Amino acid sequence: MRVEEFKNQIYSCLRCGFCFDHIEGSQAKICPSYVTYGMESYGARGKLAIARALVDGVLDYDADVARRIYACTECGACEEQCFKYLPLLDLYAAMKSDLAERDLVPSELGAAARAVEAEGNPYGKPRASRLDWVPGTSRVGKTGPLLYFVGCTPSYVRRGIARSGYALLEAAGADFSLLRDEICCGHPQTSAGRVEEARAAAESLVAAVEASGAETVVFPCPGCLKTFREDYPRLLGRPLRFRTLHVTEFLAERMGAGALRLRKQSRIVAYHDPCTLGRGLGVYDAPRQAIDAVPGAKRVELRRAREASFCCGSGAFVRLGFEPMSVENEQARWAEATATGADLVVSACPACQIALLDAKRRAKSPIEVEDVVEWVASAL
Helix, strand or coil: CCHHHHHHHHHCCCCCCCCCECHHHCCCECCHHHHHHCCHHHCHHHHHHHHHHHHCCCCCCCHHHHHHHHCCCCCCHHHHHCCCCCCHHHHHHHHHHHHHHCCCCCHHHHHHHHHHHHHCCCCCCCHHHCCCCCCCCCCECCCCCEEECCCHHHHHCCHHHHHHHHHHHHHCCCCEEECCCCCCCCHHHHHHCCHHHHHHHHHHHHHHHHHHCCCEEEECCHHHHHHHHHHHHHHHCCCCCCEEEEHHHHHHHHHHCCCCCCCCCCCEEEECCCCHHHHHCCCCHHHHHHHHCCCCCEEEECCCCHHHCCCCCCHHHHHHCCHHHHHHHHHHHHHHHHCCCCCEEEECCHHHHHHHHHHHHHHCCCCEEEEHHHHHHCCC
16 A cells, blocks of 8 residues: 555545544543644644645655654544544555655564564564463364464463463363464554565465364454454455454353353453454454453443543554653553542453553552453453
C-alpha cells in the first residue's frame, strides 16, 4: 500500500473532530497520542491533513512526519468514531510503509523488527528457549486439528499466560498441538511498515500451520490473532484454510458444552477491553463469558468499555519509542479500573497486561492484575 492509493478517502475527511473526543459528550480524549502531545498533528484529523499534504506534493516524508505517524497505538478509536467511516488504520499502515522505504522507522521499533529476523522474536531472546515454558514435549510438533499458537510475549515475557492457556485447553479436553519452530507472527514488521518481512513471516507460518493439519488455531494474543486473521489474507492474496480464534472464543464454545468445571473464586473483577481484540476484531462477549464462568466472581465494567474502551497505551509497540505516552495512558486506564472497586483487573492481551502491571507498580497498588486465561485457570 502507498498513501497515494488513499487519495479519495483522504479528500473525504470532513474535519469534524469526532476522532478527538469521546462519544456522548463526555469530552474525554480518545486518542492516546493526542492525549499526551496535545497537538492536532498527532491525532487522526491532523494525520489526514499530513497525508493530504503528502499526496498534493506540498510536504515530503521526514523525521517529524515519522514521529507523528509512529506515535500511534493503532487502537482504532478514531476509526470507530469516524463520521465518514474512513479506513484510518489502513491509511496509517500505508504511510508507515512509505516511511519504512525511506528508512524513517524509529530506531527502537526498527531494532525490534531486526530482532525478529535474527531470533524469531522482538525481544532478541534465543530461539532455543521459546518453548522452555511447555510442561512436557508430547504436544510439540504433533499433527492434529487444533493448534495453540502462543506468540512471542507469552512465550518469553508473560509465561503465565502461555501456561494458563495450555492448562485450560487440556482441562477442556482439547487435543491440541504446538509448532516445534514457532516464530514471530510478523506483527512488529507490520507495525514498522516493513511489508516484505511481514509477508515472509506469513508465508512461513501459514505453511507450518497447514503442514500441522490444523483446522483451527487458537491464540492468547490479540496481536497475533489479528495478524493471522486480517493481515495474512492481504499479504498472501488468498484466504486462510483454517479458522482463527482467541482462546476465550474457543473456551466459550467448550464452556457452553459443559467441558470445564471451575471452583468458586469470590472476587470483584474489572475487565479491560483490549483495543485489538475489541474494536479491532469485535470480540467483546467471549472474555466476559470466561470471567463470569468462575463461580462467585462479580464482574464490573470500566467507565469506558467495549467500543468506547480507552487504550492501555502499549499497542503497535509504541512503548519502545514513546514510553512517556505509554505511561501516561496506562495510568489513566488504571485510574478507571481502580475506580470500579475491583480487587482484580483482568485483560485478554499480553501487552495490556504489561501496561497494567506497570501502572500498578507506579501506583503501589495492592490490586492484582491477571490475563483472563490466568484468572480462569486459577479456578481449575
